[in-house]
Amino acid sequence: MKGAPVAKALTERLVPQVEALVAQGVRPTLAIVRVGEREDDLSYERGATKRADKVGLGLRKFVLPAECSQEQLMHVINEVNEDSSIHGCLMFRPLPKTLDEAAACAALDPAKDVDCITTGSLYGVFANRPLGFPPCTAEAVLELLDYYKVPLDGAKVTVVGRSLVIGKPVSMMLQARNATVTMCHTHTRDLVAACKDADVVVAAAGHIGTVGAACAAPQEVVVDVGINWDEKAGKLVGDVDYDAVEPVVRAITPVPGGVGSVTTAVLAKHVIEAAQRMVG
Numbered sequence: 001m002k003g004a005p006v007a008k009a010l011t012e013r014l015v016p017q018v019e020a021l022v023a024q025g026v027r028p029t030l031a032i033v034r035v036g037e038r039e040d041d042l043s044y045e046r047g048a049t050k051r052a053d054k055v056g057l058g059l060r061k062f063v064l065p066a067e068c069s070q071e072q073l074m075h076v077i078n079e080v081n082e083d084s085s086i087h088g089c090l091m092f093r094p095l096p097k098t099l100d101e102a103a104a105c106a107a108l109d110p111a112k113d114v115d116c117i118t119t120g121s122l123y124g125v126f127a128n129r130p131l132g133f134p135p136c137t138a139e140a141v142l143e144l145l146d147y148y149k150v151p152l153d154g155a156k157v158t159v160v161g162r163s164l165v166i167g168k169p170v171s172m173m174l175q176a177r178n179a180t181v182t183m184c185h186t187h188t189r190d191l192v193a194a195c196k197d198a199d200v201v202v203a204a205a206g207h208i209g210t211v212g213a214a215c216a217a218p219q220e221v222v223v224d225v226g227i228n229w230d231e232k233a234g235k236l237v238g239d240v241d242y243d244a245v246e247p248v249v250r251a252i253t254p255v256p257g258g259v260g261s262v263t264t265a266v267l268a269k270h271v272i273e274a275a276q277r278m279v280g
């Protein structure tokens with residue numbers, strides 16, 4: 001299951017919406033806030049930049065060194081908040097450990113929160129109410145499954161990983177679609193059994209090789225959300241051992257070229273919606 005056709009279908013719907021806003025004198029604009037040079041952040045930034053070009057979004061990049069102070073970061077977030085030509089903000093996470101991530105997230109104007117980093121938006125996801133936007137990556141997982149007509153109602157879905165960025169919210173969103181969700185993590189006793197028994201496995205652990213050959217079964221649809229830098233191979237890889245799992249399972253997403261490309265399309269969709277709401 002490649003991401004490109006899903007992203008293309010989404011993008012095609014977005015272009016006329018951007019044109020309509022531009023005709024009203026508003027160019028929907030995304031601010032990217034990046035601290036440091038993490039490979040997964042840089043990958044997202046490359047993808048988002050290409051997507052912004054395709055869709056016709058404005059893009060403003062705010063880059064700080066990994067050793068920056070909390071004050072410098074807060075200053076940037078404030079600048080994003082105050083600038084009325086910016087409609088949405090994506091701040092890459094995790095931030096370096098020296099920074100207070102929760103305080104930085106809380107400082108963003110909720111109206112510009114296109115990736116669900118503020119508490120109100122998160123509440124919306126957990127309460128299944130349309131407040132703000134869900135995380136782009138979590139929504140991308142659902143867009144991808146819908147595009148490829150993978151049934152969710154009553155399906156057994158195993159989510160591997162419990163982060164606030166992806167594992168927890170995607171679990172809530174799958175549950176809202178009436179899936180029976182099993183959340184697995186580092187202390188799960190039998191990850192292999194939880195995966196082998198599932199109709200859908202969402203791998204979002206953030207570690208290379210979390211889902212290996214032993215987890216694969218013929219009925220499984222595997223969505224690999226991981227973006228890891230493989231030092232040995234010198235390339236980006238997911239959480240799933242693709243070569244070992246792919247021959248066994250019903251379907252699987254590649255990395256790169258899977259969820260990531262859909263994520264950038266969802267991000268563009270959110271920025272446009274944020275701009276539409278601000279125009280009124």
Ligand SMILES: Nc1nc(=O)c2c([nH]1)NC[C@@H]1CN(c3ccc(C(=O)N[C@@H](CCC(=O)O)C(=O)O)cc3)C=[N+]21
Nearest residue numbers: 040041043044046047091092093137256257260261263
């Ligand atoms: N607040 C926050 N939310 C995130 O969702 C988040 C984050 N921080 N930090 C970094 C990771 C990583 N991530 C990616 C998303 C898309 C691509 C993407 O578009 N990938 C292209 C390839 C782009 C390239 O590498 O040239 C693809 O898979 O085809 C990559 C990585 C989201 N993350």
